[in-house]
Amino acid sequence: MRATWWQAINIALCRASIEYYQRVRDEVGFRQKGYLWLYDADAYQRALEHLPLQRKLGHPIETLTPAEVNRRVPEIDKLDGIAGATFSPDDGLINPNLLKEHYRHRALKLGAQFLDRSYVVGFDVGGPDVRLECWQSDEALTDEGLVRLMTQDGPGEAEPGRIFELSADSIVLTSGAWTPSALKMLGLRNYTEPIRRQICLVDNRTTNLANYGMIVDTSGVYFHNEGAHILAGYSPPDEPPGYHFNYDGEPFFPK
Ligand SMILES: Cc1cc2nc3c(=O)[nH]c(=O)nc-3n(C[C@H](O)[C@H](O)[C@H](O)COP(=O)(O)OP(=O)(O)OC[C@H]3O[C@@H](n4cnc5c(N)ncnc54)[C@H](O)[C@@H]3O)c2cc1C
Numbered sequence: 198m199r200a201t202w203w204q205a206i207n208i209a210l211c212r213a214s215i216e217y218y219q220r221v222r223d224e225v226g227f228r229q230k231g232y233l234w235l236y237d238a239d240a241y242q243r244a245l246e247h248l249p250l251q252r253k254l255g256h257p258i259e260t261l262t263p264a265e266v267n268r269r270v271p272e273i274d275k276l277d278g279i280a281g282a283t284f285s286p287d288d289g290l291i292n293p294n295l296l297k298e299h300y301r302h303r304a305l306k307l308g309a310q311f312l313d314r315s316y317v318v319g320f321d322v323g324g325p326d327v328r329l330e331c332w333q334s335d336e337a338l339t340d341e342g343l344v345r346l347m348t349q350d351g352p353g354e355a356e357p358g359r360i361f362e363l364s365a366d367s368i369v370l371t372s373g374a375w376t377p378s379a380l381k382m383l384g385l386r387n388y389t390e391p392i393r394r395q396i397c398l399v400d401n402r403t404t405n406l407a408n409y410g411m412i413v414d415t416s417g418v419y420f421h422n423e424g425a426h427i428l429a430g431y432s433p434p435d436e437p438p439g440y441h442f443n444y445d446g447e448p449f450f451p452k
Contacts, residue, residue: 198211198214198218201232201251202251208251209254224295226296229288230289230410231284232284232410232411232413233269233270233413234413235273235279236415251285256287257287258284259285262282266282272406289410289411314334314358315331316346317379317382318332319382322383326366327367329364329368331361333358336357339356374389377391391439392432392438393439393441394432395432395449397449399450401427406427407422409422417432417434418430418431
C-alpha cells in the first residue's frame with residue numbers, strides 16, 4: 198500500500214486510501230512500516246524529481262544515502278550500485294485476505310449481493326438497460342478451467358455450469374487485468390494490458406524483516422516479511438504483455 202507514485206491522481210487516490218486504512222488498521226492488518234526504495238544513479242535522479250509533487254500532496258518522503266540505508270536496515274549490507282534511496286513512512290503492507298473480507302462485509306451490510314463463480318460472457322447495451330449474459334460454474338474451477346475461461350476460450354465442455362442473465366441501469370467494470378476482454382465485448386477502446394508478476398516465498402530463518410515494510414531494490418525486485426517468510430516479487434520490464442500463468446521457478450530469483 199503506497200502513495201509513492203509519480204502522477205498527482207495516483208498520489209492523491211493512494212493518500213486517501215492510506216487515511217482510510219489507518220482508521221481500520223487492525224481490521225485489515227495494516228502494517229504501516231514504510232516503503233524503502235533503493236535506486237541506481239539514473240533512477241535516483243528521477244525519484245528526486247518526483248519528491249516536490251509527492252510532498253506537495255501531503256505524502257511525507259525522505260531521502261537516504263547508501264550509508265544511511267545500511268544504518269536503518271543493517272540486513273542491506275551490499276551497497277554497490279545504490280546511488281540513494283527514498284523512505285516513505287506512511288506506506289506499508291496490508292493483509293490482502295483481511296482487506297477483501299473487510300470490503301465484502303461492508304458491501305453486504307450496504308445490501309450488495311455476491312455471485313461467486315460467476316463470469317460475464319456477454320453484454321447487451323442496445324436497450325434501455327444493460328443486460329449481462331453470465332456463466333456460473335457449479336463448482337470451483339480447476340486451474341486449467343480458470344485459465345481457459347479467463348483467457349477468453351470460454352468455460353470449455355469439461356466444466357459444468359449454467360448460463361443466466363442480469364440487467365441493470367448501469368454497470369461498473371472492475372475486471373482488473375481482464376478488462377481488455379470486457380471492453381472488447383462492449384466494443385470500447387482498451388487502455389489496459391495484463392503484465393505477469395512472479396512471486397516467491399523465501400524460507401530464511403536467519404533474516405527477520407518483520408520490523409520493515411516494503412523494500413524495493415535497484416533492479417525492481419521487491420521483498421517484505423510475509424508471516425514467517427520473506428516474499429519477493431518481480432515483473433521483467435521487457436516481457437511482452439499477455440496472460441501467462443506459469444512460474445519460471447527458482448532460476449527467476451537468483452540469490
Ligand atoms: C503477484 C501480485 C502481487 C501484487 N502485490 C501488490 C502489492 O503488494 N501491493 C499493491 O498495492 N498491489 C499489488 N498488486 C496489484 C494489485 O493486486 C492489483 O492492483 C489489484 O488487485 C487490482 O484490483 P482490481 O479490483 O482492479 O482487480 P482484481 O483484483 O484483479 O479483480 C478483478 C476481478 O474481476 C474478475 N473478473 C474478470 N473478468 C471477469 C468477468 N468477465 N466476469 C466476472 N468477473 C470477472 C476477476 O476474477 C477478479 O476477481 C499485486 C498483483 C500481483 C499479481
